[in-house]
Amino acid sequence: MADRRLTAPLGPGPHVWAEVPGHAVVRPLFEGAGNIDEITFPTLGRQGVTLRLFDRGTGSWSIHWSDSxxxxxxxxxxxxxxxxxGDFHGEDTYDGRPVRVHFTWYRLGPDTARWEQEFSADDGRTWELNWTMDLTRTGRAGA
Incomplete structure (x- = not known):
């Protein structure tokens, strides 16, 4: 996984990007109606977990994140x-400020994808890209 993060999102200074290696293990849930992944960022000494769930009633997905x-x-x-x-929107806080959040998922091929995160601190009038991941599947469950 190639992970790039803006070092100071929504900051007034220059936009500096940091590249951080990562590795994710993804497990399917509910016969394809969900999955959970654990991402390890070895150079940062931290992990993250993503839980994705498909709401069969609305036809939408929810994506939940937790950081160690x-x-x-x-x-x-x-x-x-x-x-x-895939386009996903929500509201959160960053550094004590309320922000709107936009995730975009792109399927680039059968084993590659790109994820991007943007923040808006002005109710969606402007957006700042602050995190990208280029993902490549390296194995399959049971393989």
Whole structure:
């Protein structure tokens, strides 16, 4: 996984990106209606967990994140996929400030995907890209 993060999102200074290696293990849930992954960032000394659940009633997905630094489950982003793109929106806080959050998932091929995160601190008028991950499947369950 190639992980790039903006070092100071929503900051007034120059935009500096840091590249951080990572590795994720993904497990399916509910016969495809969910999954959970654990991501390890060895150079940062931390882990994260993502829980994704499909709401059969609304046809939408919710994505929940937790980081080993806080130990709390962040508010979810919700949305759906159309073709090879998924868009998900939610509200959260960053550094004590309320922000709108936008996740975008792109399927680039059978074993590759890209994820992006953007924040808006002005009710969605402007957005700042602050985190990207390029993912490549390296193995399959049971393989």
């Amino acid at each position: 630094r806080s130990g709390r489950l962040d508010p979810p982003v919700t949305g759906a996929f159309a073709d090879d793109r």
